[in-house]
Amino acid sequence: MGLSWGRAVPSRWRALPPAVWLLVAARTVNRLGAFTLPFLAVVLVDDFSVPVQTAGAIVALFGVATIPSRLIGGLLSDRIGHRATIVWGLTLTAVFQLLLAAAPGVVTAAAAAVLIGLSFEIYEPPSQALVADVVEGDRERVAAYGLYSAALAVAGVLAGVLAATVGGVDLRLLFVADAVTCLGCATLVLVGLRPRRGGHEPEDRASAPPAVVRSPWLDPILIGLLVTGTGFAVLYLQLEVALPLTLRADGIQPSLVGVLFAVSALVIVLGQPLVVRGPLTRLSHFAALAIGFLVLGVGFVLNGVAADLPGLIAATAVWSLGDLVLLGHASALVAAIAPAASRVRYMSVFGISWGIAATIGPLVGTQLIAHLHVACTWWVLGLLCVPLATAQPVLAAVARRSGRVIARS
Missing domain, CATH: 1.20.1250.20 (MFS general substrate transporter like domains)
Structure with missing residues (x-):
């Protein structure tokens, strides 16, 4: 019984469409760099001499900005498609991460933090909807989202190791590293999640009237x-x-x-x-x-x-x-x-x-x-x-x- 259970997950995962594996791989790359936010307050206090209370308020503004970010992702997906929305969301996040890393003062850093929040979650709704669009069967969807969560959990542990290594040099480099992984994730989606013949994206079968x-x-x-x-x-x-x-x-x-x-x-x-x-x-x-x-x-x-x-x-x-x-x-x-x-x-x-x-x-x-x-x-x-x-x-x-x-x- 234990052996059959051990084989069950790989067999279900192997049966998942290539688009799911691509999204999992891309999101894993992105997750490897997503270790910057816990250090945002530290950077604001140490590099910009911001009072702790002010740093906390800026971090809270980032959190507030992520709320409309998800809604923006849904609206964009309806208009330009899942693939384009994913790429734009990740690219904008990378740009704003680099802006924060190079910020000359607290005003620029605070504005960059809010902009990161507004773009940070754009990726999620189209990627999760795309998984549901290309996977047939409710149990298979559970397996697909389970694979997604498992990959993120493992990548999160590796991200902590990477954060300890990079952060020991310069905390601002963490935001540069995060930007690089965002661009890597966007590249994987742009190159790997190709439109079907005739210019239709993989999700178009779910976008029919x-x-x-x-x-x-x-x-x-x-x-x-x-x-x-x-x-x-x-x-x-x-x-x-x-x-x-x-x-x-x-x-x-x-x-x-x-x-x-x-x-x-x-x-x-x-x-x-x-x-x-x-x-x-x-x-x-x-x-x-x-x-x-x-x-x-x-x-x-x-x-x-x-x-x-x-x-x-x-x-x-x-x-x-x-x-x-x-x-x-x-x-x-x-x-x-x-x-x-x-x-x-x-x-x-x-x-x-x-x-x-x-x-x-x-x-x-x-x-x-x-x-x-x-x-x-x-x-x-x-x-x-x-x-x-x-x-x-x-x-x-x-x-x-x-x-x-x-x-x-």
Whole structure:
């Protein structure tokens, strides 16, 4: 049984269309350089002598700017196509990263940070919609989004190593490196994701005149997923905020958080059979998401209980399993409920959850830690997963009442 599970993921991944593999490869290259944002405040304080409060406000402006960035990506995709939108979004991000790296003063640096935010997420809606367009079958979409998440998790660990190397020379070089990876990602998409004969892009079969067009803002299921997705994003970002502080409180070197993120990446890669062939495949997306939230909550509580690095590693394995289920099924569910012609807009609306979380997430984590012990903070974060889990059967009931049964194929 273990052997068959081990073979299940590669076989499903090998069956994915070349366009999916290209997007995964391109996004992995891009992710290798996406380590600059945690250092933005440091650069503002050290290089431009900006007060910490002002640096925090600029970083918050970046987070706010990422919210319309997703919507811009959806609008552009409808007008110029997925491929062109991806390339333009990445190119603009690279240009603004270089502007920040060469900024002569704080005003230019702040403007560049906001411009990066406005272009930063343009890539995501068309890339996620393209995956849904070229992959047939709901289970295959879960596998495709699982591959996407696994690649990003591994690349994120490697990005941390690269950041430690480059950042040791000059923190501004981090933004140059990020710009280079953005351009590398854009080049892969531009060269590899070629239009079909007759000038049609790979997604054009989903862009044909649709039988149904639905505004994402008027879809109660999507709005419900946006609310719970924002909750997940806020909780997930606490791993970047609260986890290093937890290590310090436990007398562990905070830099060892990289070990925990490496464990998480390993769990996400090795755990893929759970979402493509395991018992979860017999459940609806809503049921799988409910389980994912509960597992995530248990892992967060274990973060608070753990008193040493082995305990935190065990907790990381648990919350990473929840993360694995949530990331794969959430994207596949949004793709399943969206009419083909509205898919990229659905993805862009759902994706603004990360922009909202980037704005309020750091405030949530730091305020909790300021008023509670780190252990109590993780208990609170774990308990917040419960209402997110209980919301899923409510959304499933809404879907059934509206006649939109999300089949698993």
